[in-house]
Amino acid sequence: FEPYDRLSPTIVEGTEALVDAAERSGVERIVFGSSLFAHGPEDGAVVDDTSPTTPLLDYGRAKLDAESAMTSARLSAGTVSVRLPHVYGWNDLLFGILRSGYLPFPADLDRRFPHLHVTDAARVLVAAVERGGSGPAVVADDVMVDWRTFFEVVTTYSPSSRVIPLPGTPIRAALSLLDRLPLRTPTMLAADTIRGWNLELSTESGTLDRFGLEPAFPSVETGIPDVLDGALPWRWRHPVLDRR
Secondary structure (H helix, E strand, O other): OHHHHHHHHHHHHHHHHHHHHHHHOOOOEEEEOOOOHHHOOOOOOOOOOOOOOOOHHHHHHHHHHHHHHHHHHOOOOOOOEEEEEEEEEEOOHHHHHHOOOEEEEEOOOOOOOOOEEHHHHHHHHHHHHOOOOOOOEEEEOOOOOOHHHHHHHHHOOOOOOOEEOOOOOHHHHHHHHHOOOOOOOOOOOOOHHHHHHHHOEEEEOOOOOHHHOOOOOOOHHHHHHHHHHHOOOOOOOOOOOOOO
């Protein structure tokens, strides 16, 4: 979530270089891991493949520009841009911070945003290679939730974890100043990270159907317990309700 000028050399120019190399080498198909941040919020409208691309984040702009490089490729089997939502898993930013026991979260917890377990994200990318197709493909799990629900599931299965809501605006302003430092080390936590956590987007259920898949984790209710098993040394299980 760095500023655009820091993202462009890798996400945009790097993708262009890969596309050129693929064409020269006879590659038939490229599948690109894009982002739902290529879209912008539209008064609660449901985002699909045909929705306008009006990115508010530099990360979304970079992904969209990389998609343009993909569509210019002359590959026999075409290109697919899989627009991924918030992909959560054992080693992602949120659960990485949560290992400390505390997660300061500078965002409106009532914002709704699509999620997808990392296992299902990987399955989609593989299926996109195998099944083919072309153009953008919006994907997410089957159940839309807000961040409040997301973290309620986390604390249900890991009661010792503490999510601390914080005001996003002043933290985003402070990070914006840090973003301008020329020698700053690249980081996942930047001003656009906060902006992204505060965006609100919705998707339909069944987005994995086009790839012939049913989600292994159709909602955060099933996905987060699996992630906690890998992210934390232990998690709480109800002694009666857990019948395994």
